[in-house]
Amino acid sequence: MSSGVFVVNNKVKMEWEKSGFVVTKGSAGNSFFTFASQEYPSTNKGLVTVFFNPSTAWIWASDPHTGDEDLWNTSDLKSWLKEPGNFTDLFPNGWAEYVSVIANGDDTASQQILDEYGISQHKADIEARLRDLEGYLDDEPVGLK
Numbered sequence: 001m002s003s004g005v006f007v008v009n010n011k012v013k014m015e016w017e018k019s020g021f022v023v024t025k026g027s028a029g030n031s032f033f034t035f036a037s038q039e040y041p042s043t044n045k046g047l048v049t050v051f052f053n054p055s056t057a058w059i060w061a062s063d064p065h066t067g068d069e070d071l072w073n074t075s076d077l078k079s080w081l082k083e084p085g086n087f088t089d090l091f092p093n094g095w096a097e098y099v100s101v102i103a104n105g106d107d108t109a110s111q112q113i114l115d116e117y118g119i120s121q122h123k124a125d126i127e128a129r130l131r132d133l134e135g136y137l138d139d140e141p142v143g144l145k
Contacts (some may be wrong), residue, residue, distance in 0.1 A: 007036075011135035014128065020049075020074045026086070029045060033136045034081070034093070034098040039128060042118035049073045050101055051092065052129055054136040056066070057102040058092055064099045072097070102130050117133065 007016040010014045011033075020037035035051050042048045048071060051058050060077050062070040072080075092098045099117075103110050108126055114120040 012132050014132045016129075022074070022078060024081075026083060031134075032033055034087075035077075036129070036133060037077075038125070039073070040119045040122045040125075043087070043121075044118035045071060047073075048117050048119050049077075050083070050122075050129075051077065052133055054130075054133045055091060056100065056104045057126055057130050057136075059099040059101060060092070060097045064097065065116070067073075101126060107131065125132055 005018045007018050007021045008077070016036050016038070020039075022034040022036070023031040024034045025031055033053070035053050037049050039047045041050050048059060051060060051074075060072040062068075062072070088094075093100065093104065099113060100110065101113050102109045105129065106129060109123050111120070111123075114123055114126075119126070
């Protein structure tokens with residue numbers, strides 16, 4: 001459900017829900033972009049949250065690709081990242097829960113993953129959102145209004 005509160009800064013052009021735009025406070029008090037997320041209605045899995053950083057788009061799931069799969073939402077991932085040892089340089093693609101929608105270095109979503117998660121109709125939006133975050137590749141402190 002849309003809160004209607006969107007990120008406003010000089011890095012993104014698309015509407016991003018502020019609640020799904022996560023920044024991490026650094027030791028010097030600066031904030032650094034961590035990830036953004038967007039929920040998509042799926043044809044077979046209810047709502048699917050796709051997460052983004054400047055280089056990859058992904059789904060976060062416990063036991064991915066199994067009958068016991070549990071898809072995570074933004075709140076779940078935020079809470080998990082707050083636990084000691086979870087937010088490391090391995091995040092996100094060094095964890096078993098990472099399901100690549102757009103792999104590092106690519107700009108096209110995996111049709112196999114889009115089909116599996118019932119979000120093929122959102123391919124163009126997912127690819128556009130990844131491109132929209134390219135301004136964060138410089139890893140400078142982030143300001144949100």
